[in-house]
Amino acid sequence: xxxxxxxxxxxxxxxxxxxxxxxxxxxxxxxxxxxxxxxxxxxxxxxxxxxxxxxxxxxxxxxxxxxxxxxxxxxxxxxxxxxxxxxxxxxxxxxxxxxxxxxxxxxxxxxxx
Amino acid sequence: xxxxxxxxxxxxxxxxxxxxxxxxxxxxxxxxxxxxxxxxxxxxxxxxxxxxxxxxxxxxxxxxxxxxxxxxxxxxxxxxxxxxxxxxxxxxxxxxxxxxxxxxxxxxxxxxxxx
Numbered sequence: 126x127x128x129x130x131x132x133x134x135x136x137x138x139x140x141x142x143x144x145x146x147x148x149x150x151x152x153x154x155x156x157x158x159x160x161x162x163x164x165x166x167x168x169x170x171x172x173x174x175x176x177x178x179x180x181x182x183x184x185x186x187x188x189x190x191x192x193x194x195x196x197x198x199x200x201x202x203x204x205x206x207x208x209x210x211x212x213x214x215x216x217x218x219x220x221x222x223x224x225x226x227x228x229x230x231x232x233x234x235x236x237x238x
Numbered sequence: 239x240x241x242x243x244x245x246x247x248x249x250x251x252x253x254x255x256x257x258x259x260x261x262x263x264x265x266x267x268x269x270x271x272x273x274x275x276x277x278x279x280x281x282x283x284x285x286x287x288x289x290x291x292x293x294x295x296x297x298x299x300x301x302x303x304x305x306x307x308x309x310x311x312x313x314x315x316x317x318x319x320x321x322x323x324x325x326x327x328x329x330x331x332x333x334x335x336x337x338x339x340x341x342x343x344x345x346x347x348x349x350x351x352x353x
Contacts, residue, residue: 131281156339167327167343168282181340216281220339225270225289225331227341229282 127152129230131217137236143205146233149198150219156180158227159192159202160216168216174200175222204235212237240265244328244344251318251351259313259347261302261328269330271295271304271311272341276325285313285326318351325349 130149138144150157155176160168171190173181176197185192189208194200204211214234218227245260263271273285273295286295291306300315311328328344 167346168341170340173340214281218282223339225339226272226284226287227331228284229274232281234279 129217129219129228131215131230131233133233134231135234135236137238138207139238140209141206143203144207144235145201145203146215146217146235148200148202148217148230150200150217151228153221154219154224154228155197155222156220156224157194157200158218158220159200160218162214162216162232164213171202207235207237209237211235240269240330240332240342242328242330242342242344244326244347247325247346247348249347249349251349253320253351253353254317255351257313257315257318257322257349259326259328259349261311261313261344263309263311263328263330263342265309265330265332267332269332269342271302272329272331273300273302273311273313274327274329276327276346278324282327318349320351320353323349323351 157174159171162168171185172192174194192202214232216232218229220227241264270289272287274282275285286297288295288304294303302313325346325348327346329341
Protein backbone atom coordinates (compact mmCIF):
# COMPACT_ATOMS: atom_id res chain seq x y z
CA UNK A 126 0.00 0.00 0.00
CA UNK A 127 1.44 3.37 -1.00
CA UNK A 128 1.97 5.86 1.79
CA UNK A 129 1.26 9.56 1.94
CA UNK A 130 3.05 11.39 -0.86
CA UNK A 131 4.25 14.98 -0.63
CA UNK A 132 6.09 17.29 -2.98
CA UNK A 133 8.38 19.04 -3.20
CA UNK A 134 10.69 17.67 -0.50
CA UNK A 135 12.63 20.92 -0.21
CA UNK A 136 11.87 24.51 -1.14
CA UNK A 137 13.86 27.70 -0.68
CA UNK A 138 12.18 31.04 -1.34
CA UNK A 139 12.65 34.67 -0.41
CA UNK A 140 10.29 36.46 1.94
CA UNK A 141 7.17 37.87 0.35
CA UNK A 142 7.21 35.19 -2.35
CA UNK A 143 4.51 32.56 -2.61
CA UNK A 144 4.84 28.80 -2.36
CA UNK A 145 2.58 25.77 -2.70
CA UNK A 146 2.85 22.25 -1.32
CA UNK A 147 1.06 19.19 -2.58
CA UNK A 148 -0.13 16.11 -0.71
CA UNK A 149 -1.69 12.86 -1.87
CA UNK A 150 -3.07 10.79 1.03
CA UNK A 151 -3.28 7.05 1.38
CA UNK A 152 -5.92 5.72 -1.00
CA UNK A 153 -9.35 5.69 0.59
CA UNK A 154 -8.44 7.91 3.54
CA UNK A 155 -11.17 10.46 4.04
CA UNK A 156 -9.36 12.65 6.55
CA UNK A 157 -6.35 14.77 5.63
CA UNK A 158 -4.25 16.95 7.91
CA UNK A 159 -1.63 19.63 7.34
CA UNK A 160 0.87 20.31 10.11
CA UNK A 161 3.65 22.82 10.57
CA UNK A 162 6.73 21.62 12.46
CA UNK A 163 9.28 24.24 13.44
CA UNK A 164 12.77 22.94 14.17
CA UNK A 165 12.96 21.44 17.65
CA UNK A 166 9.22 21.47 18.23
CA UNK A 167 6.32 19.09 17.85
CA UNK A 168 3.85 19.30 14.98
CA UNK A 169 1.19 22.02 15.03
CA UNK A 170 -2.07 21.28 13.26
CA UNK A 171 -2.88 23.88 10.62
CA UNK A 172 -5.97 22.40 8.99
CA UNK A 173 -8.00 19.20 8.95
CA UNK A 174 -10.21 18.08 6.05
CA UNK A 175 -12.92 15.45 6.06
CA UNK A 176 -13.35 14.55 2.40
CA UNK A 177 -13.41 17.99 0.76
CA UNK A 178 -14.79 19.88 3.75
CA UNK A 179 -12.82 21.72 6.43
CA UNK A 180 -13.26 20.28 9.93
CA UNK A 181 -10.77 22.47 11.79
CA UNK A 182 -8.71 25.42 10.60
CA UNK A 183 -8.54 27.29 13.88
CA UNK A 184 -4.73 27.53 13.85
CA UNK A 185 -4.32 28.37 10.17
CA UNK A 186 -3.03 31.96 9.65
CA UNK A 187 -5.72 32.77 7.14
CA UNK A 188 -4.24 36.09 6.13
CA UNK A 189 -1.42 34.26 4.36
CA UNK A 190 -2.13 30.52 4.37
CA UNK A 191 -4.78 28.74 2.34
CA UNK A 192 -5.53 25.10 1.66
CA UNK A 193 -7.91 23.20 -0.52
CA UNK A 194 -8.96 19.64 -1.18
CA UNK A 195 -11.30 20.08 -4.08
CA UNK A 196 -12.10 16.48 -5.00
CA UNK A 197 -11.65 14.98 -1.57
CA UNK A 198 -8.40 13.30 -2.52
CA UNK A 199 -5.18 15.31 -2.91
CA UNK A 200 -4.65 18.68 -1.28
CA UNK A 201 -2.63 21.85 -1.76
CA UNK A 202 -1.35 24.18 0.96
CA UNK A 203 -0.30 27.67 -0.13
CA UNK A 204 1.55 30.47 1.60
CA UNK A 205 1.32 33.97 0.15
CA UNK A 206 3.28 36.03 1.02
CA UNK A 207 5.85 34.04 2.98
CA UNK A 208 7.54 35.37 6.10
CA UNK A 209 10.84 34.36 7.66
CA UNK A 210 8.99 32.65 10.52
CA UNK A 211 7.28 30.30 8.06
CA UNK A 212 10.54 28.35 7.74
CA UNK A 213 9.56 24.89 8.90
CA UNK A 214 8.72 21.39 7.77
CA UNK A 215 5.18 21.05 6.46
CA UNK A 216 3.77 17.62 7.11
CA UNK A 217 0.72 16.03 5.57
CA UNK A 218 -1.05 13.12 7.24
CA UNK A 219 -4.14 11.07 6.52
CA UNK A 220 -6.43 8.70 8.36
CA UNK A 221 -9.42 6.58 7.50
CA UNK A 222 -12.87 7.96 8.33
CA UNK A 223 -13.36 7.57 12.06
CA UNK A 224 -9.89 6.09 12.41
CA UNK A 225 -7.62 7.12 15.26
CA UNK A 226 -4.27 6.57 13.53
CA UNK A 227 -2.66 9.23 11.39
CA UNK A 228 -0.07 8.29 8.77
CA UNK A 229 2.44 10.92 7.76
CA UNK A 230 4.22 11.80 4.56
CA UNK A 231 7.93 12.68 4.40
CA UNK A 232 7.27 16.41 4.70
CA UNK A 233 8.36 19.49 2.78
CA UNK A 234 11.20 21.50 4.28
CA UNK A 235 10.63 25.19 3.58
CA UNK A 236 13.36 27.78 4.03
CA UNK A 237 12.39 31.43 3.75
CA UNK A 238 15.34 33.79 3.25
CA UNK B 239 -7.96 20.23 28.10
CA UNK B 240 -6.12 17.07 27.11
CA UNK B 241 -2.32 17.17 27.30
CA UNK B 242 0.80 15.03 26.98
CA UNK B 243 3.99 15.42 29.00
CA UNK B 244 7.23 13.77 27.93
CA UNK B 245 10.56 13.61 29.67
CA UNK B 246 12.95 16.22 28.41
CA UNK B 247 15.92 15.29 26.30
CA UNK B 248 18.36 14.90 24.95
CA UNK B 249 18.88 11.34 26.09
CA UNK B 250 22.30 9.89 25.32
CA UNK B 251 22.94 6.16 25.65
CA UNK B 252 25.56 3.66 24.67
CA UNK B 253 24.66 0.88 22.26
CA UNK B 254 22.86 -2.06 23.92
CA UNK B 255 21.73 0.07 26.87
CA UNK B 256 18.16 -0.05 28.19
CA UNK B 257 15.90 2.81 27.12
CA UNK B 258 12.95 4.37 28.91
CA UNK B 259 11.25 7.54 27.72
CA UNK B 260 8.52 8.62 30.09
CA UNK B 261 5.16 9.88 28.86
CA UNK B 262 2.15 10.85 30.97
CA UNK B 263 -1.14 12.27 29.85
CA UNK B 264 -4.27 14.01 31.03
CA UNK B 265 -7.53 13.31 29.26
CA UNK B 266 -11.19 13.52 30.15
CA UNK B 267 -12.22 10.45 28.17
CA UNK B 268 -10.57 7.27 26.96
CA UNK B 269 -7.94 8.31 24.44
CA UNK B 270 -5.81 6.19 22.17
CA UNK B 271 -2.08 6.57 22.77
CA UNK B 272 0.74 6.64 20.26
CA UNK B 273 4.49 6.81 19.92
CA UNK B 274 5.82 8.35 16.71
CA UNK B 275 9.48 8.44 15.70
CA UNK B 276 11.21 11.03 13.52
CA UNK B 277 14.58 10.11 12.09
CA UNK B 278 16.87 12.98 11.03
CA UNK B 279 15.53 14.78 7.98
CA UNK B 280 12.46 12.58 7.69
CA UNK B 281 8.75 12.74 8.45
CA UNK B 282 6.95 11.15 11.37
CA UNK B 283 6.52 7.38 11.45
CA UNK B 284 4.06 5.57 13.65
CA UNK B 285 6.11 3.40 15.99
CA UNK B 286 3.37 1.79 18.09
CA UNK B 287 -0.03 2.46 19.56
CA UNK B 288 -2.51 1.27 22.18
CA UNK B 289 -6.23 1.93 22.15
CA UNK B 290 -7.41 0.85 25.59
CA UNK B 291 -6.19 0.37 29.13
CA UNK B 292 -3.63 -2.42 29.67
CA UNK B 293 -2.99 -2.75 25.94
CA UNK B 294 0.68 -3.15 25.05
CA UNK B 295 1.92 -1.74 21.78
CA UNK B 296 5.13 -3.13 20.34
CA UNK B 297 7.25 -2.72 17.23
CA UNK B 298 10.96 -3.03 16.31
CA UNK B 299 11.81 -4.07 19.87
CA UNK B 300 10.06 -1.07 21.40
CA UNK B 301 7.16 -1.52 23.83
CA UNK B 302 4.73 0.69 25.69
CA UNK B 303 1.83 -0.24 27.96
CA UNK B 304 -1.31 1.89 28.37
CA UNK B 305 -1.56 2.40 32.14
CA UNK B 306 -4.81 4.11 33.02
CA UNK B 307 -4.16 4.05 36.78
CA UNK B 308 -0.97 6.07 36.37
CA UNK B 309 -2.04 7.82 33.12
CA UNK B 310 1.23 6.77 31.53
CA UNK B 311 2.51 5.28 28.28
CA UNK B 312 6.26 4.93 28.79
CA UNK B 313 8.38 3.79 25.85
CA UNK B 314 10.96 1.06 26.52
CA UNK B 315 13.52 -0.91 24.59
CA UNK B 316 15.82 -3.49 26.06
CA UNK B 317 18.86 -2.90 23.88
CA UNK B 318 19.17 0.22 21.77
CA UNK B 319 21.13 0.50 18.54
CA UNK B 320 22.82 3.43 16.87
CA UNK B 321 20.07 3.33 14.25
CA UNK B 322 17.50 4.16 16.98
CA UNK B 323 18.89 7.69 17.21
CA UNK B 324 15.88 9.90 16.49
CA UNK B 325 13.28 12.12 18.10
CA UNK B 326 10.40 10.28 19.77
CA UNK B 327 6.96 11.86 20.19
CA UNK B 328 4.23 10.66 22.49
CA UNK B 329 0.69 11.60 21.42
CA UNK B 330 -2.90 10.95 22.30
CA UNK B 331 -5.99 10.93 20.15
CA UNK B 332 -9.12 12.19 21.79
CA UNK B 333 -12.51 10.74 21.03
CA UNK B 334 -14.93 13.60 20.51
CA UNK B 335 -18.27 13.24 18.84
CA UNK B 336 -18.23 13.57 15.09
CA UNK B 337 -15.16 13.61 12.89
CA UNK B 338 -12.96 16.17 14.62
CA UNK B 339 -10.43 13.70 16.02
CA UNK B 340 -7.14 15.39 16.91
CA UNK B 341 -3.70 14.31 17.99
CA UNK B 342 -2.35 16.01 21.10
CA UNK B 343 1.46 15.93 21.02
CA UNK B 344 4.25 15.87 23.54
CA UNK B 345 7.27 18.06 22.87
CA UNK B 346 9.44 15.18 21.72
CA UNK B 347 12.50 13.51 23.24
CA UNK B 348 15.74 13.38 21.31
CA UNK B 349 17.68 10.13 21.63
CA UNK B 350 21.32 9.75 20.63
CA UNK B 351 22.89 6.29 20.76
CA UNK B 352 26.67 6.09 20.68
CA UNK B 353 28.55 3.03 19.40
